[in-house]
Amino acid sequence: MLEVCDLRAGYGRMEVLHGVSVSAVSGRPTVVMGANGVGKTTLCRAITGLIPLRSGAILLDGEDISRCDPAERVRRGVALVPEGRQVFPEMTVRENLRLGAYVHGEPTAAQFDDVAELFPILAERQGQMAGLLSGGEQQMLALARALMARPRVLLLDEPSQGLAPKAVAQVGQAVTRIASRGVAVLLVEQNLTLAEMIARHAVVLESGAVAAEGPADELLSSGAVEASYLGH
């Protein structure tokens, strides 16, 4: 579904990604791992168009979207749950969700029901300012908000950061369900528990390029990955 081919991107004069190819396919949730600063967040930002790419292509169902502005990419079905939550703190939970569906106009009642089913706590708190939610709830909101855009490709950048173990489990269950509905999931994650729970396929980045790739259960337990990724 989403195919990233030979992508190069960076900041200023520094190039961070030197030709990365990954893909996210429906029914095969993929996890991207790699040491700190290897460029995982950069990859997410480049796919969504927050930073320009220097070369390469981003194909969505075979069509190159690398020229589109971020709004257009969202319209075509790419949604990102950014690193560090990034909710709209002085808007209510409901308004945050409405913004999630911005590209489609107003969300339907069915969409709200859907969210209520996945994250009951959000339905309960829909009138509360998002900034006053606890960290875990904010993370759920960010996820729910991305779902409102009815994405075909869902990018998640370290959704477990700062979450208590129990909250991590909740997020894991939610993403698994979303993936099971046919959404292509690309997950950036350091938390092995969550990665194992969600991903069927894994990609390891090293010095701005793909170092290893394979089925998640094999790769995540292999010593080779530990060596490069965990830095032992």
Next chain:
Amino acid sequence: MIDLFVQQLVNGLALGSTYALVALGLTLIFGVLLIPNFAHGEFYMLGAFLTYAMVLAGMNFWLAMALAVGAVILLGCLVDRLAFKPVEQAPPLSMMISALAASIILQQSAMLIWGGEARTIPAPVTGVLRTPFFIVTWMQLIVMASLLLAAAGVWLVLNRLRLGLAIRAVAQNRDAALLMGISMFQVRLATFAIGAALGAIAGALLGATFPIYPTMGVNPVLKAFVVLVLGGIGSLPGAVFGGLFLGVVEVMVAGYISSELSDIGAFAILVAVLLLRPQGFFGQAQVER
């Protein structure tokens, strides 16, 4: 016999609504785009002059005002494109200097076109309303009504329209807003258009009671910044309340203490308010995490 206090209160509210009307557009542009738009005073000035020119050419005041608003909207978007967009990535103070430069350029253009002489737009409505308790001119009532309408209009746009949702989202978190599929270009355009329109409306209405001249926007915009901060940055009710508060304070000081001290009094109150509430009346205290 007119009760002086009630009359002074009405005077203050009338003055305050002129401050608030100018402050509305400034609040919007600063609150959303973080641009300290000193050229807002020039939107105000041009709204007045364009209305004046058309009224003088024989046009109906309200029609002239509508056309002037349209013209200033175009101009506002142009100013954004030429003066603010290019320094988007620079430190915020560079934005302030480019705003000052833009306002010099606009003032001087008006100076070349119309000259520096003060003039007043023939008022569309004249006469005063005399009640047993106070006197107020119809024009003042129109200004107050326009303030309420404009504030309500902006509130509705921000809180009821999808566009408003987008504008507020950009104000709170630009990157996240982009991820929602909001087009920065549209939001920027809309914000500047609404801001400039508010400035032009204020200019046309106030130009029908006050003298207009190329530098007429300078003092109102300073006052508007004071109002912005008094009310709490980015707060719409704050801008309205802050404007009215400043107007009433100035009038009370001038009316009961001394006209010579009205400025000192007003700014002393500003200082006092900020000492007691450093975030303004409606502003949120910043939380450190």
Next chain:
Amino acid sequence: MSLLELEKLGVRFGGLVAVQDVSLAVEEGQIYGLLGPNGAGKTTLVNMISGLIRPTSGSLRFAGEAGGPWPIADAVSRGIVRTFQQTRAFLGLSVRENLRIAAAASGRAADAAELIEAFGLGPVLDRPAGDLPYATLRHLGIALALTLKPRLLLLDEPAVGLTGGEVDRLARLIRDWNLRGVTVLLIEHNVRFLMSLADRVAVLDRGRLLFEGTAADCQRNPEVIDVYLGRRKEDA
């Protein structure tokens, strides 16, 4: 005698009771873990101990001296130093400048060369902190705190966002400095990391102290499992 003793510390924000009647004691030389669900009040507790916010009730003693919490500058001069959940450094300045500022501020600076060496900052000394890789930035945040030669170091989720190898390195660094006499109060959601370091742990829930004891006891405590850890297999 304990280094830090909290006596019924509590704070409310408007109607919300964020921390309520928390009493605990940290011994000199310990690494003390602080756990709890999101929003339990851990950061708020650290904010009070470090003097960033004032408690609405309760008090603390530090090194035998009663009358705390003190305003932040006084707390620092007594040796209580904290880091931040979202790493803070002077992002616009070079690493060298960052360390210079911390040293100039405290007047009782630790040996800069040693810190630079220990935290691997040597190669990036002249880069602006804002351009640093994330893990390095986290290290810088801790190095800045250590520049002040703290007696008690409050670490708020130092391992968040770090990959496995970096987490282990961080654990080593914390243990090293602990062995050199720095008492540590550590907040962390990475349970394996925390349990591997902590001598004792406390668990907060909704502002109250839920559990206090050894790491091993904590992991077996059914209440803690219920509100925090969830099912057993996830604390791996």
Next chain:
Amino acid sequence: MPRTDLLRVTVAAVALFLVAATLALRLDDYLLYVVTLGAIFATLAVSFDVLLGYTGYLSLAHGALFGVGAYACGILTAHHGWPFWAALPAAGLVAGAAGAVIALLAFRTRGLYFAVLTLGIGLIGHQLFLVLAGLTGGVGGFVGIPSPGRPDWVPLDQNGWNALLALALLLATFLAAQLFVRSRLGAACLAVREDLTLAQALGIRVGQARLAAFVFSAIFTGFAGALFAAISNFVAPESFTVLGAGFQLVALVVVGGMGTLWGPILGAALLTALPEALRVASGYSLMAYGVLLLVFVIFAPRGLASLATAGLARLRTGAGFRAAPAGERRP
């Protein structure tokens, strides 16, 4: 290492001063006056940047503090017969004291709130110059301020002497600011600018640091005001308005380059010379000024200093532009 660095800067500054003074004294009276004004504004800009660029607070009250220095000097010399050399430090102290009071009030706020609070204070100050007519001469201005005394052995006329004093004051201010920003207080100010909360958490007495920065800049602003009054022989409140002097200072520093000490000098030189050069445009001079100001901000949004630094770096490496140095990245 820092000490030898300071020595280098000092030597370079003194050498530049000598060159500037020698060159200036060959100019005719008009250009000499422009140089004198430029040096006074550069003094203002350098001291202002200690607060704006190094501590991160935008004060709009400095136009009024400039006036406090000027009026203090006028009152002491014209009304009380003090010699200029006694009035100069006194004016600095008066402005410094006024600055301390303003700082204690205004530092309760931050960001735009601080700017607008000081704007209010600046407006009050300007109004006070008008209202306290007994002391200041009110709107009519303060007439008859004696020129700075000129020793007999100086082979210069009054205009030359004025210019020399202005350049010397600039030199002194520059060196004092160098010392300040390199001191412990200066480090603390940088910390305040970059991250107030972190600064507090590192035990930095932020109140003390920013107060020191404010008072430092107020004192030197006062010196500049005193010299301005003495060389003008006359001052009026309209020289000390928020819109005029207050924003002018911001423009000097931003156009020159915030967070460097020589950037503001470039800014002051440019923005003093520009209107004079634009006199040829007569009726269009203000318009041209506006356009050029806009052009400068767009092409050098981080100030002339960063442009110059980048140019130097390019010369040195012979390659593309480098990013601005760390100190200039943010307000």
Next chain:
Amino acid sequence: DEIVVGDLHPITGPANFYGLPESRAIQLAVEEINAAGGLSVGGESHTFRIQTEDTQANPTVGVSALKKLVSSDVRFVIGPLSSGVGPALFPIIDRSDAITQIIDGTIAEGVTNGRNIFRNQATVSQYDVSVVALFKAKGYGSVTMMTDRFHAGFVGTQPALAASLKELGAEIAGEEGYKLGDTDFSATLTRVASRNPDVLLIRGYPAEGALITKQARQLGFEGQVVWEMVSPPSTVLKNISAAEMEGVYNCIPATTEDYIALGNEKAIALEEAYRARFNEPAGELSVLSYDAVHILKAAIEKAGSLENAAVNAALADLTVEEVPQLISDYVPGEGGQLFDDKGQVTLRSAVSVWQGEGWHPATDVIR
């Protein structure tokens, strides 16, 4: 040979509305003089050349403008306009024996010396003479004064004027201030209306004058409104309707439009030349600038020398009759001199009343 005349006025900035017509009138006068053969000094023929420098009505800019003139060897200066600039230039020119200045604009006190600085504009105290004459004729019992606090001239003479009016038996019901650019006077005027003095005296500029008059009426003030300001009807009518102005007095010496209204032929000629050249009516102070050039010419010719000292002496001695081109109505001193020993002219005081579309001499007050 060319004699360079420095023209020092606000060409840009907020005061250019007053400054530009002055600068242009100087230009017209100079062109006229040159076309008619220039000046003859000691048998030699000279022409005038103008060097214009902008003051922006700002003291500092004004000083550097003056320095620029002096550095280009200009020794005769006409100007400046603003009361902020005049005093700033004074100490410099007062010290210099190589500059002769004729002030055609500012009315602030204390900026002439009768040695090398002269003024053919009235002072505020001369305005006040007309006010006193009006009060004497009408016997008003009380007055509230509203003065532009930013106008040094008016502020400076306020105590003296108040004293004079008190002497006439008028009660000073209030002394209020406002400032240029103010738009709302309701607080003060509410108070004024409640006290209801016989006279509201407004001292400043016409835009605010018109606004104050309007607002005072709206708030129920029924007494006499008296202005003390340069206020050509064209400007007044841009800000207030003729009906609202009916019966208002103005107490100042005549200005360009008044002279034209009075049928002064030289004024009409100037107005026509001005319109032909600049395509708009002359400014209210244009006649003074025009006069100043002719005064300078007459003095140089009288001195028979281009030396400042000689010209200064000639100026001090100059009689009104020796300058037939003068438009304004100067009252000669005892020996017929134009300037008194302080270098100040006396312009005939006048009171006018608004009737219909403009000012008319108030014949019931001053014949």
